[in-house]
Amino acid sequence: MNSQHAIIESRAIHLPQTDIDTDQIIPGRFLTTVSDSGFGEMAFADWRFSSTGQRREGTPFDALRDGDISILVAGHNFGCGSSREHAVWALRDLGIHVVISSRIADIFTSNALKNGLAPIVVSREFYQHLTEHPTDLITIDLQALQLNSAGRTERFSLDAFSQRMLVEGRDQLDHLLSYEPAISDYESRGGATPWTR
Amino acid sequence: MTSASNQDSTPRTLLDKLWERHVVVPESAHEPAVLAIDLHLVHEVTSPAAFSRLRQRGAKVRRPDRTIATLDHSTPTTPVAKSSHGEFVNVFPVIEDADAARQVDTLRHNCKEFGIRLLDFDSQQRGIVHVIGPELGLSQPGMTVVCGDSHTSTHGAFGSLAFGIGTTEVSHVLATQCLLQRKPKSYAADFSGQLSPGVSAKDLMLFFISQIGIDGATRHAIEYRGPAITAFGMEDRMTICNMSIEAGARAGMIAPDETTFAYVKGRPHAPSGAFWDSAVTNWKRLTSDPDVTFDRSAQFDASQIAPMITWGTNPAMAMPAGGRVPQPQDDSWRRALEYMGFTAGQRISDHHVDVVFLGSCTNGRLSDLQAAAQVIEGRRLANDVRMLVVPGSQEVKLQAESRGLDRIFKSAGAEWREPGCSMCIAMNGDRVQAGQLAVSTSNRNFEGRQGRGSRTLLASPITAAAAAVTGRVIDPRDLAVDGVASVAV
Numbered sequence: 001m002n003s004q005h006a007i008i009e010s011r012a013i014h015l016p017q018t019d020i021d022t023d024q025i026i027p028g029r030f031l032t033t034v035s036d037s038g039f040g041e042m043a044f045a046d047w048r049f050s051s052t053g054q055r056r057e058g059t060p061f062d063a064l065r066d067g068d069i070s071i072l073v074a075g076h077n078f079g080c081g082s083s084r085e086h087a088v089w090a091l092r093d094l095g096i097h098v099v100i101s102s103r104i105a106d107i108f109t110s111n112a113l114k115n116g117l118a119p120i121v122v123s124r125e126f127y128q129h130l131t132e133h134p135t136d137l138i139t140i141d142l143q144a145l146q147l148n149s150a151g152r153t154e155r156f157s158l159d160a161f162s163q164r165m166l167v168e169g170r171d172q173l174d175h176l177l178s179y180e181p182a183i184s185d186y187e188s189r190g191g192a193t194p195w196t197r
Numbered sequence: 198m199t200s201a202s203n204q205d206s207t208p209r210t211l212l213d214k215l216w217e218r219h220v221v222v223p224e225s226a227h228e229p230a231v232l233a234i235d236l237h238l239v240h241e242v243t244s245p246a247a248f249s250r251l252r253q254r255g256a257k258v259r260r261p262d263r264t265i266a267t268l269d270h271s272t273p274t275t276p277v278a279k280s281s282h283g284e285f286v287n288v289f290p291v292i293e294d295a296d297a298a299r300q301v302d303t304l305r306h307n308c309k310e311f312g313i314r315l316l317d318f319d320s321q322q323r324g325i326v327h328v329i330g331p332e333l334g335l336s337q338p339g340m341t342v343v344c345g346d347s348h349t350s351t352h353g354a355f356g357s358l359a360f361g362i363g364t365t366e367v368s369h370v371l372a373t374q375c376l377l378q379r380k381p382k383s384y385a386a387d388f389s390g391q392l393s394p395g396v397s398a399k400d401l402m403l404f405f406i407s408q409i410g411i412d413g414a415t416r417h418a419i420e421y422r423g424p425a426i427t428a429f430g431m432e433d434r435m436t437i438c439n440m441s442i443e444a445g446a447r448a449g450m451i452a453p454d455e456t457t458f459a460y461v462k463g464r465p466h467a468p469s470g471a472f473w474d475s476a477v478t479n480w481k482r483l484t485s486d487p488d489v490t491f492d493r494s495a496q497f498d499a500s501q502i503a504p505m506i507t508w509g510t511n512p513a514m515a516m517p518a519g520g521r522v523p524q525p526q527d528d529s530w531r532r533a534l535e536y537m538g539f540t541a542g543q544r545i546s547d548h549h550v551d552v553v554f555l556g557s558c559t560n561g562r563l564s565d566l567q568a569a570a571q572v573i574e575g576r577r578l579a580n581d582v583r584m585l586v587v588p589g590s591q592e593v594k595l596q597a598e599s600r601g602l603d604r605i606f607k608s609a610g611a612e613w614r615e616p617g618c619s620m621c622i623a624m625n626g627d628r629v630q631a632g633q634l635a636v637s638t639s640n641r642n643f644e645g646r647q648g649r650g651s652r653t654l655l656a657s658p659i660t661a662a663a664a665a666v667t668g669r670v671i672d673p674r675d676l677a678v679d680g681v682a683s684v685a686v
Binding site: 016017018019021023024027028029031032033034035036046051075076077080081082083084085088103105106107110111114115159160161172173175176177179180182183186187191192193194195 | 218219221222226227228229231233235242243245246249250254259270271294296297299300303337339340341345346347361362363364365366368369372373374375376377379411412415416442445447468472473475476479511527528529532622623624631641643644645646648649650
């Protein structure tokens, strides 16, 4: 579990395409692994590299070479498709700490929050503002739930639990295990499927 | 007590009822609910790192009795040399890809170490995780079912709350048999009327997703209702719920009824004797109350749905199979047409089909194979068409063979293969070559999904079979007796 600073400031990679699915973020052929790290070069592999493995020039990912970029600004409905957490690991291994979009898919959001990757949903208007100022710095305050770029500020929502987990870098399994007595009690009452016993 | 009786009289959705039964700790503004999980299905691709985390913590699997594992995603489907018709052959295939072999061995090792039952290659019960759960009677009404796979929504066909999770959540379920969850919103999708002959559950879903959009049900659990839904058998209901995720839904579900009970009864893990009767009594309560309000709802007339085909790069980009490629509405449509090599206004039947894939957790069950075999029987594959038929499980394979379906497919020139996910996710060596056009009964037509540069058209088993014998995408209802499309193409 990575902890996340409350303030993140960086320029962004912009991927304006809508409905970017997890097969784009990491193609299925890279999933024959037993590890949860080392996916950086596989992130958006078919967008960044030719079929012979040559790095494509002139892609939005060129910006990665110009220094630390930790924010991805992506089109509506980012991360749809498969539940592969490898998609989050790939972005994390690419150095991305925040994804900003006007909508982010449910399972991707859930996976992101467990890996210190902040999924931030902004209005379509503010998303448009960000794409009109693609080279400007973006400042994100996870404590104040506020995002600032090119002279405009946007408030975003993140439920209190997710915010705490992100900022404190806590492992959700620790939290879940703290409920062991309640879980044992639930089980001793027969659970939800008494007929299976 | 007044508040309790008030609560009892408040109309509730099926989702409400499923949720309430599984709340260990209720959700609050500050924290998500702790939700109990009844069934955890495990496969080789999304589990290795989860087991590693348990090992690092010195943790055990809390409920091995509610956990079952199989091998399906990265496993070969190459026909086994000594395969005999209608009989299970116990063969451990050589997995040529070293990474895939390691993944398979890792699951074997993890299951042994943590005491989990693994349906390996020596098991007649092995198959795609979402095919074997129902087949073995593991998936039952009223349950919560999870798996590190987005198509876990399939099991909602039984009136359960079933959803896909990531690897970290797999570790949570292994360690605690619970998950931290916020309750999804409810979505009623009502289908009046009945489907026309030649139109299937897959067409209904492609139509539905094209109407509400690929993110149309994000944060919602869809309940499918109405006469068109209740007329379906369980396998069609599984196809419906399976593709809920392609509309962005957290889950899909159908209230259990006599069709459901008849399917479950007598299966290896189904309750029996007095347990069966009490189970059915319990399951009959699993319906949305008549006057309940859903967060969202949508109504459709099933009789108006035609056989569907996708023309683009996500499942919402679908149209009637006999129709013309639509004019692009936005950049994503333009990009999709460019990737697919299609022009607005043209018929997809202008393009030669290279590959037909019949299988997957969406359409790899016996009824799917039977529907396709009816079209294929007595015909030959069109020139330059490769067709893979991949049964969803060993059980499906054996059932199909005992009915002679394998012979129908093989004599038409198709490949009859071993069970697995195969070309749906293309991580086991079964893939579509760059530039090739594939008609696939699977669930996703994303760019490169079936192999880098592959172009996928999603379709029902009937439409896929018609494409296999004509080499073109046609409305399968136009397939004349002589095997030639009667429409002008």
